[in-house]
Amino acid sequence: EPEVTQTPSHQVTQMGQEVILRCVPISNHLYFYWYRQILGQKVEFLVSFYNNEISEKSEIFDDQFSVERPDGSNFTLKIRSTKLEDSAMYFCASSTRPGDTEAFFGQGTRLTVV
Amino acid sequence: ILNVEQSPQSLHVQEGDSTNFTCSFPSSNFYALHWYRWETAKSPEALFVMTLNGDEKKKGRISATLNTKEGYSYLYIKGSQPEDSATYLCAFRTDSWGKLQFGAGTQVVVTP
Numbered sequence A: 001e002p003e004v005t006q007t008p009s010h011q012v013t014q015m016g017q018e019v020i021l022r023c024v025p026i027s028n029h030l031y032f033y034w035y036r037q038i039l040g041q042k043v044e045f046l047v048s049f050y051n052n053e054i055s056e057k058s059e060i061f062d063d064q065f066s067v068e069r070p071d072g073s074n075f076t077l078k079i080r081s082t083k084l085e086d087s088a089m090y091f092c093a094s095s096t097r098p099g100d101t102e103a104f105f106g107q108g109t110r111l112t113v114v
Numbered sequence B: 001i002l003n004v005e006q007s008p009q010s011l012h013v014q015e016g017d018s019t020n021f022t023c024s025f026p027s028s029n030f031y032a033l034h035w036y037r038w039e040t041a042k043s044p045e046a047l048f049v050m051t052l053n054g055d056e057k058k059k060g061r062i063s064a065t066l067n068t069k070e071g072y073s074y075l076y077i078k079g080s081q082p083e084d085s086a087t088y089l090c091a092f093r094t095d096s097w098g099k100l101q102f103g104a105g106t107q108v109v110v111t112p
Helices: none
Strands: A005-007 A010-013 A019-024 A031-037 A043-050 A053-057 A065-068 A075-079 A088-095 A109-113 B005-007 B010-014 B019-024 B032-038 B045-050 B056-059 B062-067 B072-077 B086-093 B106-111
Touching: A005 A088, A010 A019, A019 A031, A019 A088, A019 A109, A043 A065, A043 A075, A075 A088, B005 B086, B010 B019, B019 B086, B019 B106, B032 B062, B032 B072, B045 B056, B045 B062, B072 B086
Parallel strands: A010 A109, B010 B106
Antiparallel strands: A005 A019, A019 A075, A031 A043, A031 A088, A043 A053, A065 A075, A088 A109, B005 B019, B019 B072, B032 B045, B032 B086, B056 B062, B062 B072, B086 B106
8 A cells, every 4th residue: 555654763863953854755646745743732734835836834834944855756854953842753744636635644753853 | 723622632442332532623614624543653544534514434433423514523433442542633624725733632542
């Protein structure tokens, strides 16, 4: 069964360092998303991406964040200068179309900023 | 900010018993309601996408109902099994492009 895969599963980084979280969405999907869950809080939306551009982003997704689909299969989230409060589980998701269809989630990358 | 609430936060169920729990969402600007099952260390698994008032969906022993006028959805588990132990998340969408707004989840523990 097709699945969304994310790497790495865990990442520990020092405050101020750049991190890149990687995702391989399901191959025929066209819409891509990043969500995150800070420990003890709700899963929250970061950004959606379609046709090689951001279609929506949340207030969390400031200039420190960027997304890219560099090669037609990977979908990456970059945090330029990590802060302690960026520590969270980051989920990638993809869907064939938005709206009333399922979004398929990866198993997440646990990011710890120390 | 749209608030999606789930209750209870957690519940313990004896194997074989049936249970249900609630997702509440704003009744205005409704587009779709998603249910996910999330087991520890795994991907959240899509259970249902519900769009119409009065919708009822079923997948094995799990079913869900939707009331968009009053802004709630129920998820039912019939004859709970230990493998049903997971956190069940609901997520609300206001338009076809909209982001999913998640509730905090209901953690279900089924004991043999």
